[in-house]
Amino acid sequence: MDKKKVAVPLVCHGHSRPVVDLFYSPVTPDGFFLISASKDSSPMLRNGETGDWVGTFEGHKGAVWSCCLDTNALRAASGSADFSAKLWDALTGDELHSFEHKHIVRACTFSEDTHLLLTGGVEKILRIFDLNRPDAPPREVDNSPGSIRTVAWLHSDQTILSSCTEIGGVRLWDVRSGKIVQTLETNSPVTSAEVSRDGRYITTADGSTVKFWDANHFGLVKSYDMPCNVESASLEPKFGNKFVAGGEDMWIRVFDFHTGEQTGCNKGHHGPVHCLRFSPEGESYASGSEDGTIRIWQMGPASHDENDSVPGNGTTGKVKVSADDIARKIEGFHITREGETTEKEIATDA
Incomplete structure (x- = not known):
């Protein structure tokens, strides 16, 4: 019985440097997808269910700090230390546009309607790019009190959320006025901020605390102390x-949302955990680490039988991904010989 409780993750190799951001697409007709950002400068796209590598986006010249997919997983975006945010075709891997900045881009995200791209970084300026007119100058929202670490959209793209690298708190900006309308106070800088799928909660990690905020009235709903600093x-x-949290002690812990009780602890990474995200239907979650790997963990009863690794498949409404679907997604994806070699070498070394 004890063996049943040991979580056996899918381990995804390929990055040669730390993995610093993860993003799941919603469920699409071709399944759902996972994109990862790494300090190796090459964001990677994967099948979100199996972790299988689909392709690598090549073109950045510095560490990639942030990545995202649009609603249909047709386009990807990434923000980098090379002072640019890039827009990609997620079907072919081609670079569609490069949005130049004057300093490191730490965060980027598509608007809900997918027409806009929001970026933030060391310049302390939020930029909103119109993807229908990519050559047009962006709208700039400044007066951020610090270097921007995370960004998100709320309220049908009427509100922007941002946190800073050096100072605590989450700022909520009115898109129309460009002004801060609310600040959610935290003692430490917020390293992770996520808006729940139903739009009810904002989940933040700051220092050794995970907090849940009412996304509409901005009150603090729950605050839980963690056993270590979580990222x-x-x-x-x-x-x-349920929620998951991970950080400097390399472990990923599962908690009950209502009570804060720890219900699971998954070990396997060989470096601090930098990013955690649930898959769109919640049957699994992915973790990215300083060790350069992504691990996909199942939420149901752990099983060594591959066929049982995704519990409750018949009731989640999740679209199964066939080999033909993935072949269609990969077809035409630009992958260099160098990228293939790196993938194989790292898989062999592991």
Whole structure:
């Protein structure tokens, strides 16, 4: 019985440097997808269910700090230390546009309607790019009190959320006025901020605390002290009854949302955990680490039988991904010989 409780993750190799950001697409007709950002300068796209590598986006010249996919997983975006944010075709891997900045871009995200790209970074300026007119100058929202670490959209793209690298708190900006309308106070800088799928909660990680905020009235709903400094936290999207947190001690802990009781502890990474995100239906979650790997953990009863690794498949409404679907997604994806070699070498070394 004890063996059943040992979580056996899918381990995804390929990055040669620390993995610093993860993002799941919603469920699409081709399944769902996972994009990862790494200090190796090459964001990678994977099948979100199996972790299988789909392709690598090549073109950045510095560490990639942030990555995201649009609603249909047709386009990707990434923010980098090379002073740019890039827009990619997620079907072919081609670079569609490079948005130049004057300093490191730490965060980027698509608007809900997918027409806009929001970026932030060391310049302390939020930029909103119109993807229908990529050559047009962006709208700039400044007066951020510090270097921007995270960004997100709320309230049908009417509100922007941002946190800073050096100072605590989450700032909520009115998009129309460009002004800060609310600040959610925290003692330490917020390293992770996530808006729940139903739009009810904002999940933040700051220092050794995970907090849940009312995303509409901005009050603090719950605050839980963690056993160590945590860098990322994510709320289960379907039922909202569990959350995961990970950080400097290399372990990923599962907690009950209502009580804060720890219900699981997954070990396997060989470096601090930098990012955690639940899959769109909540049946699994992915973790990215200083050790350069991504691990995908199942939420249900752990099993060594591959066929049982995703519990409750018939009831989640999740679209199964066939080999043909993935072949269609990969077809035409630009992958260099060098990228293939790196993938194989790292997989062999492991």
